[in-house]
Amino acid sequence: MIFIAIGFLIWLIATIAFRLIGQFVLDPTNLVVTIGLFFSMPLFLLLMYGVFAWKQVQSSEKFKVALSVALPGMLLDIISILFFPVVFPNMNPDANVLFAGLMLWGYSNILVSGFLPSSEVKYVPQKS
Secondary structure (H helix, E strand, O other): OHHHHHHHHHHHHHHHHHHHHHHHHOOOOOHHHHHHHHHHOOHHHHHHHHHHHHOOOOHHHHHHHHHHHHHHHHHHHHHHHHOHHHHOOOOOHHHHHHHHHHHHHHHHHHHHHOOOOOOOOOOOOOOO
16 A cells, blocks of 8 residues: 555656646757656656665565556546646646656656566574
């Protein structure tokens, strides 16, 4: 349940950020900034590795965790995309396609993190 809450929190923060500054980062006439934003999305891989380490997620559970984090945002962004001009009145309506592509790219990065290998550090108590 904690991972669904983390996913919801990530979605909420990202949605508020796009509501406040989306017109600057998803401008269909300024592709340099938009392409830069797409290149930043693999940071979700680092975020997920942080979640895996923080909650000590076993390799066998990583995909379930990644899915639990991605799913709330995937479902809620359906509404954001369908009602784009209402949810993001500050953004150019033509940015809807860029927004949808960015969401697919971001959520796929989260899901891929569940398949990538990671080093697991196992704690072995020292005998005195």
